[in-house]
Amino acid sequence: xxxxxxxxxxxxxxxxxxxxxxxxxxxxxxxxxxxxxxxxxxxxxxxxxxxxxxxxxxxxxxxxxxxxxxxxxxxxxxxxxxxxxxxxxxxxxxxxxxxxxxxxxxxxxxxxxxxxxxxxxxxxxxxxxxxxxxxxxxxxxxxxxxxxxxxxxxxxxxxxxxxxxxxxxxxxxxxxxxxxxxxxxxxxxxxxxxxxxxxxxxxxxxxxxxxxxxxxxxxxxxxxxxxxxxxxxxxxxxxxxxxxxxxxxxxxxxxxxxxxxxxxxxxxxxxxxxxxxxxxxxxxxxxxxxxxxxxxxxxxxxxxxxxxxxxxxxxxxxxxxxxxxxxxxxxxxxxxxxxxxxxxxxxxxxxxxxxxxxxxxxxxxxxxxxxxxxxxxxxxxxxxxxxxxxxxxxxxxxxxxxxxxxxxxxxxxxxxxxxxxxxxxxxxxxxx
Numbered sequence: 001x002x003x004x005x006x007x008x009x010x011x012x013x014x015x016x017x018x019x020x021x022x023x024x025x026x027x028x029x030x031x032x033x034x035x036x037x038x039x040x041x042x043x044x045x046x047x048x049x050x051x052x053x054x055x056x057x058x059x060x061x062x063x064x065x066x067x068x069x070x071x072x073x074x075x076x077x078x079x080x081x082x083x084x085x086x087x088x089x090x091x092x093x094x095x096x097x098x099x100x101x102x103x104x105x106x107x108x109x110x111x112x113x114x115x116x117x118x119x120x121x122x123x124x125x126x127x128x129x130x131x132x133x134x135x136x137x138x139x140x141x142x143x144x145x146x147x148x149x150x151x152x153x154x155x156x157x158x159x160x161x162x163x164x165x166x167x168x169x170x171x172x173x174x175x176x177x178x179x180x181x182x183x184x185x186x187x188x189x190x191x192x193x194x195x196x197x198x199x200x201x202x203x204x205x206x207x208x209x210x211x212x213x214x215x216x217x218x219x220x221x222x223x224x225x226x227x228x229x230x231x232x233x234x235x236x237x238x239x240x241x242x243x244x245x246x247x248x249x250x251x252x253x254x255x256x257x258x259x260x261x262x263x264x265x266x267x268x269x270x271x272x273x274x275x276x277x278x279x280x281x282x283x284x285x286x287x288x289x290x291x292x293x294x295x296x297x298x299x300x301x302x303x304x305x306x307x308x309x310x311x312x313x314x315x316x317x318x319x320x321x322x323x324x325x326x327x328x329x330x331x332x333x334x335x336x337x338x339x340x341x342x343x344x345x346x347x348x349x350x351x352x353x354x355x356x357x358x359x360x361x362x363x364x365x366x367x368x369x370x371x372x373x374x375x376x377x378x379x380x381x382x383x384x385x386x387x388x389x390x391x392x393x394x395x396x397x398x399x400x401x402x403x404x405x406x407x408x409x410x411x412x413x414x415x416x417x418x419x420x421x422x423x424x425x426x427x428x429x430x431x432x
Contacts, residue, residue, distance in 0.1 A: 025063025025087035052294035063266035064276035076296025079307030085238035086268035090114030106180035114269030133207035245426035260430035278385035312386030318403035336415030350386035355398035
């Protein structure tokens, strides 16, 4: 059954814990997997032969996870209901040669990932987290979740025009964080520090995927604590809601007419073209193997895909009180107004009229209001995994999400009710 649509602050509390525990895509999928394990799902290896048994299963690959639940008696041609999301967020990522420094400062060399609001990373206490690869090919997650680095802004005394002419940041020169003092900067210092911190023998780390994160925890904000401020809502808010919805549906999955799926991809913020991105083969391979493991043919696969629907869930823009003119004058989504339906006739979003009907039906079933979002005609429109999923797999796809402020900032802002409302709609959608 669908969860009640009244506000449950416990869901938002849990979201805040999930955000704090997931500084990287690798941590996010690891924590999602833990929740799936507790709900009775089991991990399957892509290198193993798959069986057609019913129940919950999931595949982990890097910073991506695909999970699905096969109800008893599901036919090989049973369609899927997919919640799509992404695990990555814009940030600063460590370069292959991490150790730099000048004028007595020890610094970390970073590269800009995606399209962050660069100024939001200035003068903020930063930790360091990610994935370390060892000599034997195994990987280890690492999370230094304390103030370790900082990108110091130039004092106003040395840039008198900053408040009148605006802040101008050079991505190469001005974003390299400091993490200590000393003139004896040596190659390998940062990785050696992480080895020591993680209890890994010196010299065992031969590869890394590391990124910085704000160590300030998520928090309720406002007079009545009706807002939530926190990192990586774009798009871990949807990953969390999708995980909660899938486990809720699986707990009462005997009468499902569809196979519910969560597909959370990496690398959406830089185009999705990777083996763990939405433009890669991961989702299609998992769905096909599920059909074939249940004794299906290519014809069954075609039938299943033809009846499949995907909700691409990603955050969108709430109307900004200080910049209302940047929004479409007749479409002003508000925080806590319910999920948004994203529409763009140039196919930056995948929603069409039939997709709108699917989403509207799910909202009606969940007793949750929804809002519509379109971009101002004078402003460029962003995009999501939605059009990619639709084009790559021939799956009907609908773009939705939660309206937030400060998108792509190191710290974003949403309504405290909206995450729970989204989860309710996802439950109703997955139930069909």
